Amino acid sequence: MxxxxxxxxxxxxxxxxxxxxxxxxxxxxxxxxxxxxxxxxxxxxxxxxxxxxxxxxxNALAKAMVSGRSQTIGALIPTLDHAIFSKFLHTLESELSAQGFNLVVAVTNGNRDYEVSKAKKMLAMGVEGLIVSGLSHNDELTSEARRYGVPLVLTSYYQPDHAFPTIGYDNAKASALALDHLVAHGHRKIAVVHGPLVGNDRTRSRIAGLQEHPAAAGLNLIETDLSYAGGAAAIDRLTPGETAVLCLSDVLAMGALFVCQSRGIAVPQDLSIMGFDDLDPSKFVTPSLTTLSLPIAQMGQHTAAAMADHLMTGKPIRSIELPVMLQARASVAHRQS
Known part of the structure; x- marks a missing residue:
């Protein structure tokens, strides 16, 4: 032997x-x-x-005990079922790894109490920073981050006056940009299809941006499951005279598009449909989906760079607003008189 x-x-x-x-x-x-x-x-x-x-x-644990550094960051994500979060984590992990840091991930299912429990376990493991999605969290989460003295970064949102740094985009401004596009194409009666409001401050902010828009009087808000089936079911809840559907997720928009095709409703000739996310399939459905492109990869890059720079040099983490871009494709047309 x-x-x-x-x-x-x-x-x-x-x-x-x-x-x-x-x-x-x-x-x-x-x-x-x-x-x-x-x-x-x-x-x-x-x-x-x-x-x-x-x-x-x-032994990485023994090394961490001696050095007082784990070189590990924790990310708390609502779900991995949607490509937005998977894309963010992929970029985040790649960028952190390039800076010599590891990433551990926990899925919270949008449950704030569960998020706190997962965060406590990560902090007990010795993570040097926490990354979460959105602004709405239990006070216990933020107090635990302060107690352990670790940086906390909020993503998928930009709010410069928040107590913690936010790296993401202005959700209200983004939804207003989408509505501007539909209004510019002559649409005045528009259905807005969105996922559950409970537990999702990003969706609530997008709705708020629409309600403050000059065209808000012509909107019909439809809450549904955040799924293809939810988008399909929303078509049955349109009111007479609506010429466009603004979906606050590409998943909802593609569900609506598929059911329209199955029923012989021509898109965009009979009904314009617009999405929100710019998921990869949106380019390849027929007609290709007009949508908003969210800066998910850039968000991962900036979050990783800010966190790593702070931990290595002490540089403060600043809030960063990333641009949302309109992707005008074939699923929106000018309203027929």
Whole structure:
């Protein structure tokens, strides 16, 4: 049996085992691993050979205990069922990894109490920062972040006067931009299809932006499940004379589009449909979906950069507003007289 096999069978090898195998102190092993320039080449070679012989692998937890740094960030996300959050996490993890940080993720299902519970577990693990979605959270979440002294960043929202930094977009301004586009195409009676308002401050902000718009009197607000089926069901709740449907999610818009096609309702000739998100499929449905492009990848990049820069240099994290872009495609047409 090899030395490495013996160590694996008995227990996980430590730097003490490496030191015994190399004939040096465990302090010398630590220097060879963490500050190799402080030991001789011959010593580094002996330590490396002992690492191979013992099967030693570094213990990240032990290193964190010694250094006081976990190099880990926690992200609390409402769901992974929607591509918006998956895209954000993909970019966030890539950017943090490039800066030497790890990312741990917890799904909260939009439940604030569950979010607090998950955050406490992350903080107990030693995460150095927390990233959450939206502005609405239990006071206990923010108090725990303060108690542990870790930065808390709120995403998918921009509100510069908030107590914590926000990195995202102005949801009210974005919905107003969408309504401007429909009004410019002659639509005055417009159905607005949206997901549940409870637990989703982003949707509430988008609705508020629409209600403050000069064309608000012509809007019919329809709340439904945030799903393809929910978008399809909303078509049955249109009122006579409505010529356009503004969906506050591409998922809802595509559900509405699919049911219109199945019923022989021509889009956009009979009914214009507009989405919100610019998910990848929106480009490829027929007709291609007019929508708003949210800066999800940029949000991940900026959040990671701000968090990493703060933890490495102490630079304060500032709120950042990212632009929302109109993607004018084929599902919206000028209202027929």
């Amino acid at each position: 090899s030395t490495a096999d013996e160590f694996r069978r008995k227990k996980r090898a430590t730097i003490i085992d490496v030191g015994h195998a190399a004939g040096v102190s465990d302090a010398t092993v630590s220097r060879a691993l963490n500050r190799p320039e402080t030991v001789s080449e011959a010593t580094r070679q002996k330590v490396q050979q002992a690492i191979v012989a013992t099967g030693y692998v570094p």
